Structure formats: C-alpha cells, structure tokens
Amino acid sequence: MTLLSELDALAGETNDTAPARAARPLPIAVISALTIGVIIGLWALASAYALVSPVFLPSPRQVVIALYNLVVKGFVDATLAEHVGASLYRIFGALIASILIGIPAGLAIGTSRVGRGILDPIVEFLRPLPPLAYLPLIIIWVGIGEASKITVIALSMLPSIILSTSAGVRAVSKDHVNAARSLGASKAQVLREVVLPSAVPSILTGIRIALGAGWTTLVAAELVAATSGIGFMIQSAAQFLVTDIVIAGIIVIALIAIVLEYVARLIERRLVPWASHR
C-alpha cells in the first residue's frame, strides 16, 4: 500500500511539473531507494501471505523486533553492542597490526631491490590465498583465542596495504624527488618528506580496501571459531533456526561495512584533499 501511494505521489509530482522539465530523468538515488522499497515490499508480501514458512523467512516486522531485542536484551550472553564491540575490537586490532607491518614492508618493496626480492614472493603467495585456508594452521599455532582471529584478519589485510604502499612509492614524481635533492635533502629526508607523503593517498586507498577484506575475513572467522562477535551471533542463531536474528545480524554486518567504507572515504578526502588535484 505504502509503496503504491509513494509511486502515486511520485507520478503526481512529475505530472505537475512535466511541462517545465519534461526530459529530466529520475535521479539514480531515487531509483535505488525505489528498488530497496520494492524488495522490502515483496518480502513483506511473501511473508504476509505465508508463501514461505516463517522459519525460513520471517516478516520484516519480526526482523525489526529481533533487532530491537538484540539491542536491549541480547543473544547468547551478550547484547548486540557487545557482539559488535568484540568484532570491531578484532578488526581494528588487526588493522593497526597490518598498518605497522604493511607500510614499512611496502616502503621496502617500493624503494629497494633487495626488499622487493625478499618480500614479493611472500606477498604474492599470501594475496590470492583465501584467509580461511590458513585459519586452521593459525589456530594450531596460536590457539583458539583472540590472537588467532586477529592474526588471520591482519594477514588478510596485509597484501592490499603492502601493495598500495609500494605502488604509491613507485609512482612518486621524479621531479618531486629531484627537487628535494637539489634543495639539500638527504636520502632519508627524501624518503620521509617526499616519498612517504606522495604515497599517502595510495596507502589510504589500500587501507580502505583492506578494511573491506578484513571485515569479510572477520565474519567468516567468527562463524568458524569464536565465542563472541557478530559472526558468532549469526552462527549460534542459525543452529537454533532463529532466522529473524540471522537476518538482523546480516543487516547489521552490511550496515557496519557501509559505515566503515564511508568513514574511510571521508578520512581520505580530509587527509589528502590534494589527491584529486594532481
């Protein structure tokens, strides 16, 4: 109903103003909003007419209630905030670790032949490997606790941070380097004052991509081996066929991913406004 009236309203609006701007196309954002509306509408219809069993597909209303209960009461000994907190702790711990290792490693690859020779094969081995493939080995090595999850997530983030750093370093303008040298810069100063700053936009892009990869790995790792976290929450709910919590959890995971991406882009724009002006 609401969808239909929305469409009506929209049609009415375009009709009113049609003569003035007849050819003006619908903004993409509106089309996207309509798509989401249609999907939720179809979902509501499917569950309202019991086309699918509620065990498999609870109504949007049920999912919203489940979400509310997750926030206030929680599920498997922890509220939603606690599960999300556990997940965020892991991903940011892993992010810090992979930045601390990845940026120096990327600098080494980008600036030294020896560094490149040593590190390239390791990165090229790690990069295409699905993180879950080495999760069991990491668990054998460091146990089932937080350390194993943070290690796996950090490993999944490392390649993009290393590669974006080395790409940024290698793309440094020759004139920028030569200018510094002719103004009296030592080798170390060239690295610190010119090479590193010019690589920052590329590094930030790498971090943004790494966050995406890390989030994927995190949820997967929590499905397999965890006692808290948003992935673990979904996994537990699925075992008891509490489908509304599963769906609520998936929505939360998607929303956090979107927020992380958005914040990362915001930071990129704030920190390196010059990247788009080169």
Next chain:
Amino acid sequence: MSILTFRNVSLTYPARTGKGGAGEKRVLDGINLQVASDELVAIIGRSGSGKTSLLNLAAGFLTPTAGTITVDGTPVTGPGADRAVVFQDDALYPWLDARDNIAFPLKLKGVPLAERRAKAEVLLARVGLADAGDRHIWELSGGMRQRVGIARALAAEPRFLLLDEPLGALDALTRTRMQDFLLRIKAESGAGAVLITHSIEEALLLGTRVVVLSPNPGRLTAEIEAGFNAEILNGASVADVKASPIFKRMHAGLTGLIHAGEEELAA
C-alpha cells in the same frame, strides 16, 4: 663570487634495452662553459638538443661520461642546495601549502617551524604573493606557481639557480610579466643563473650571455654577450629594447644559427 665550470663535459646515455630500445646516444660533446654569480647565462637550442641534460649535469642529477663540472673548483658529485633547480612543471609539493613549500629547504636544514615560516613569509612578499601563503598549490595560477617555485629555490640560498624552461608553460602575457620578475629577483638574490629556454627573445632579454646548443651531439656552437638585461634593470622599457636595431640584428643572427643545422638535415 662563485663560478660554475663545465670542462670538456660529454654525456652519453647508455643503450636502452627492451622494446623500442636504441643504441648508445651521445647527447653532449665537449661542453666548456663558465657561469659566474653575477651572470645569467641563457642556453637556447632546439628540442632534443640536450638542454635539460646539460642542466641536470649541473644539478648533479646526472654524472658526465667525460670531463668535469666544478663549483669554485670543487667537483660536483651529486645534487646540493648550492645549485637549486626550478622545474618547468613547477614540481611543488601538493601536500604543502604555498608557505610550507617555500619553507621546505629550511625544514631540510632543521630550522624550527616558527622561524622557517617567518622566513617563508618574507620570501612570499618578495615574489609578490604576500597573501597567498595559506593557499593550496592547485589554487594557484601557473605564474603564481612558478613564483613559489622560484621562492622555494631562493630559500635554499643557492649559489646558482638552475632554471629549466620555467616560463615555458605560461601564456604570453603572464610570461612577459614573469620575465621582468625573474630578472629582478635574480639580480636581488646575488646568485648566478643558468636559464634554459627555446625563446630567442627571452634569452636575449634576460641573459647577460646567450649560448647556443646545437644538436647531435649537443655542442655549444655560439656565444654572444647580450647585455639588454642591464638596460631593462636600469629602467629601459622592454618594448623599446625589442624595437632597437641591435636587438633585432642579434635576434636574426641567433635564429640563423639555431636553424643552420636543419637545412643540412633536410638536404
């Protein structure tokens, strides 16, 4: 008084390997040149005659295949703040504002932040950009960027300014104004200057001397004392200078010299 000296300098680029690779290329051959710090030596030559290579040798970015380059008798072994370069594509740092770009050489020397910003402020005023210190590089026009680039080079307090077609990318009106600016700022700084240009007019207006670099391999084939820059600094109008018969004669002479090789090639 400092002197930059090229003695029998030759440069051969090694053969390029890989696709489209060429054999060894002798770009400069037996260059002898002296530049004193009260001079501005303009080097003109056609594209590909080796002007940038010559300047890069003086800057220390390249090492001669034969011969020596010295500053006051000391061999040049690499780049240094005594020979500051101004690039055609400004080569300013976009992550720094105009002020911090100018302060950059002072930062390299370890001058404290407040002091180097204050010095940069003075330089900004000297190049006519007193209010532009906070501006991002991409907010500046081409002429303003070159002024910042020149101020940055001056901040290093070099003995020589090495200018690789710094005005080449500017529109004609801005270029005329910048020529006058360059002349005055060079005279004030007390540094010697090597100016590369492929405008004969610019070389004659700005250079105390003009040398011609002929290609394949690059050799200095002519050298003339210009001296118009002193007239302009003493207040003569650029238009009058350009209209004078002696300027026209020198212009025609240089044009002939530069294009001399071309007919041979065509024949």
